[in-house]
Amino acid sequence: MWKLLQFEVFKIFKKPRTYIAFAAIAAIVLLIQVALLINGKEYVKFMLSSLDDTLDIPYTQIRNGYWICFAMLNLLLIHVPILVALVSGDIIAGEANMGTLRLLMTKPISRAEMMLTKFLACVIYTIMLLIWMTFLSLVISVVLFGTNDLVVAKEAELLQIEKVDVLWRYIAAFGFATVALIVVAALSFLLSAISENSIGPIVATVSIIIVFTIMSEMRIPIYDNTVKPYLFTTHMLGWKGFFYIKADEDGQTIRGSIQNLPAIMKSLAILGGYIVLFVGSAIFIFKRKDILS
Amino acid sequence: MRKFIFLIIFIFQSSFYTFAQDVNSLVQKVKEKLALVNDYEASGRMKTNVVFLKVPIATVKIYFKKPNRLKIKNEKGISFIPKGAITINMNNILSVSSFTAIDAGLVKLDNISVRVVKLLPQDDTSDVVLSTLYIDETNLVIRKARTTTKDNGTFELDMSYGKYTEYGLPDKVIFTFNTKDYKMPKGVTFDFDDGDAQKKAEENMKNRKGKVEIDYTQYSINKGLSDAVFK
Numbered sequence: 041m042w043k044l045l046q047f048e049v050f051k052i053f054k055k056p057r058t059y060i061a062f063a064a065i066a067a068i069v070l071l072i073q074v075a076l077l078i079n080g081k082e083y084v085k086f087m088l089s090s091l092d093d094t095l096d097i098p099y100t101q102i103r104n105g106y107w108i109c110f111a112m113l114n115l116l117l118i119h120v121p122i123l124v125a126l127v128s129g130d131i132i133a134g135e136a137n138m139g140t141l142r143l144l145m146t147k148p149i150s151r152a153e154m155m156l157t158k159f160l161a162c163v164i165y166t167i168m169l170l171i172w173m174t175f176l177s178l179v180i181s182v183v184l185f186g187t188n189d190l191v192v193a194k195e196a197e198l199l200q201i202e203k204v205d206v207l208w209r210y211i212a213a214f215g216f217a218t219v220a221l222i223v224v225a226a227l228s229f230l231l232s233a234i235s236e237n238s239i240g241p242i243v244a245t246v247s248i249i250i251v252f253t254i255m256s257e258m259r260i261p262i263y264d265n266t267v268k269p270y271l272f273t274t275h276m277l278g279w280k281g282f283f284y285i286k287a288d289e290d291g292q293t294i295r296g297s298i299q300n301l302p303a304i305m306k307s308l309a310i311l312g313g314y315i316v317l318f319v320g321s322a323i324f325i326f327k328r329k330d331i332l333s
Numbered sequence: 334m335r336k337f338i339f340l341i342i343f344i345f346q347s348s349f350y351t352f353a354q355d356v357n358s359l360v361q362k363v364k365e366k367l368a369l370v371n372d373y374e375a376s377g378r379m380k381t382n383v384v385f386l387k388v389p390i391a392t393v394k395i396y397f398k399k400p401n402r403l404k405i406k407n408e409k410g411i412s413f414i415p416k417g418a419i420t421i422n423m424n425n426i427l428s429v430s431s432f433t434a435i436d437a438g439l440v441k442l443d444n445i446s447v448r449v450v451k452l453l454p455q456d457d458t459s460d461v462v463l464s465t466l467y468i469d470e471t472n473l474v475i476r477k478a479r480t481t482t483k484d485n486g487t488f489e490l491d492m493s494y495g496k497y498t499e500y501g502l503p504d505k506v507i508f509t510f511n512t513k514d515y516k517m518p519k520g521v522t523f524d525f526d527d528g529d530a531q532k533k534a535e536e537n538m539k540n541r542k543g544k545v546e547i548d549y550t551q552y553s554i555n556k557g558l559s560d561a562v563f564k
Contacts, residue, residue: 087517094383094512094543096414114523189389189410195517195524200388202410257523268526280525287387292380295389303527 041157044149048161052127058165061123062172068119069112069176073184076108080185083111087193105182106190106206110283112177117217117279121224121249123169128162129228129241132326137237142331155233155323162225167218174214192283201285205295213279216308220276223311224249226318227272233322233329249273272314278307356436356450359468364427366473366501372398372558373502376551379405379412383543385515386413395547396562397422404563415510415545417485423475423501426464431455442467442476460484474501486511497552505548512543 052058076083080103088097132155135141144154190206192199201209224245231241252273255263268274281304286297298304375395381388391412396404403422405414437449447467454461460482467477478490488510492503 090513090515090517091413094416094510095386096416096418098411098413101411118523191411193517193522195522196515197385197387198515200386200411200413202389274526277523277525280523281527284525284527285387290380291382291384291387293387293389300527303525307525 041149041153044154044157045160045164048131048157049164052131052161052165055130057130058127061126061169064123065116065120065169065173066176068116069173069180072112072115073108073181076103076111077184080108088198091198101188102191103185104188104190105178105185106187106203106210108181108185109178109210110190110192112181113213113217113279116173116177117220117276118253120169120173120221122246124162124166124221124224125228125242125245127165128225129232129245130238131158131162131229132232133235133241134232134238136235136331145331151327152323155319155326159226159229159319159322162229163222166221166225170214170218170221174210178210190283192280192285194284199283199285199287200293201283202293202295205285209282212282216279216282216304219308219311219315220272220279223272223276223314223318226315226322230318230322230325233326270310272311275307275310278304278311281307356434356448359448359470359473360427360434360450360452360466363423363466363468363473363475363501366499367424367427369555370397370399370424370500370502371555372396374553374556374558375502375549377547377549379407380546380548381413381543382545383413383512384541385512386543388413393547395549396558397424398558398560398563399424402563415508415543417480417482417488417510418508418545423478426452426461426466426478426480432464437465440467445469445476447476472498474498474503497549497554500552500554502552502554503549505546508545508547510543510545512541 081099084097084099084102084107085092088099088102091097132141135144145151147154149157187203187206189203190201192201227248228241228245231244232238235241252271256268256271256274281300282298284299285293286299287293373396375397377393377395379391379393381391389410391407392409393412394406394408396402396406401422401424403418405412405418432455433453435451435453437451439446439448441447447469450466450468452464452466462481462483464481465479466475468474469476472494474492474494475490476492476494478492479487480490481487488508490509491507493505494502495504497504
């Protein structure tokens with residue numbers, strides 16, 4: 041299985057389209073960094089303009105490496121699923137399209153083993169994409185802009201996290217984001233297993249994410265009270281929970297605390313459930329599939 | 334009868350004049366005491382309590398220089414300073430060159446008898462509309478002040494004194510101010526819905542008062558301060 045995994049990873053990274061995702065992330069991150077280097081203060085002002093009448097806001101201090109990384113993750117983690125789907129949507133359907141899937145099935149391995157190996161290769165790709173994103177958005181931002189306390193703007197409150205208390209939250213958030221993106225990889229993997237060309241699973245994955253995200257964010261009671269708690273897009277935002285620091289009765293933040301850890305763990309469990317459901321379904325379908333191409 | 338009425342008017346006028354003179358001299362004495370401080374650098378701990386703001390306790394440095402320059406700096410991180418925080422230094426309230434002082438009597442504040450004095454600035458362009466001072470006549474310090482401004486609402490100050498009473502500088506200041514709504518569009522923040530958002534939004538609507546507490550640990554008085562500190 042190890043050999044097979046190496047082979048699958050080799051195949052992924054041999055394809056030029058794999059690097060589109062890495063190049064796209066680099067371009068987005070660098071463009072945002074340059075923009076915030078020049079107009080970062082204005083951007084922070086725009087975000088916090090409702091407080092301008094009450095408080096003197098240290099805009100320049102807020103625009104630090106940690107804050108820029110948070111702002112970027114806000115933007116990127118909505119778009120990265122598309123880049124994940126580029127590879128995982130192609131991993132089976134691409135072979136079916138090229139006619140190599142039947143050849144692959146002549147090897148002395150079970151279909152379930154082959155599917156798991158392919159899925160693990162997708163997971164490795166997703167993790168490498170996130171490591172790349174972490175390096176660019178966190179490491180480079182910290183080098184360029186330095187560190188200071190992190191200010192997190194929520195809809196109804198503004199949270200300040202001391203700089204010594206930030207790094208572990210990023211590590212946890214990236215860990216959570218990995219699981220969230222693996223859900224996307226699993227979804228497009230499932231769609232790839234039932235398709236004969238790679239365009240279909242990629243477009244279908246992106247469409248599902250867009251529809252679910254709109255349903256999650258529209259705030260319409262009929263969706264909020266029924267389907268929203270079960271949509272994986274609702275729980276994919278759980279990485280932010282690590283930045284929602286707890287405060288005492290006087291409003292003073294407590295170092296090392298998280299407002300609602302059970303909610304994060306619940307989201308993590310739901311995402312884990314989705315991974316099992318999607319991958320399990322993909323294996324189940326593939327085991328019963330007539331491979332004609 | 335006419336003589337009696339004149340006598341009453343005379344007594345009332347003269348007593349009012351005496352009270353006004355007393356209260357003016359009291360304010361003048363407090364001013365003179367505060368005038369002993371040309372500048373200071375103070376260390377302290379700042380605790381901010383605003384319903385929509387969750388921040389850590391900050392270790393701050395407070396710089397003051399005559400006539401009315403004040404700067405609060407968080408040496409280790411970020412601090413959100415309320416607008417109008419300049420009034421935490423009484424010099425800045427009393428720096429108004431001309432005002433009318435009205436005696437509003439004596440009240441008890443934490444078991445200390447204080448005189449209530451209302452200050453009305455004579456300058457129409459002044460941002461301060463009215464200041465109410467609660468002056469401890471024995472120690473010649475202001476224990477409480479309420480300032481109403483044109484642009485920044487009403488501020489309230491409660492002060493406790495200790496080691497630096499001789500300079501009229503407090504050991505602890507509680508600064509209360511009005512806050513405005515804080516609301517971010519959800520499309521901008523993409524919050525993780527952990528079930529508390531609605532509750533927090535409702536809490537924010539209820540409480541519109543903010544509070545900042547500064548506990549001064551040390552003052553360095555009249556050692557000279559560079560103007561660069563206030564930039």
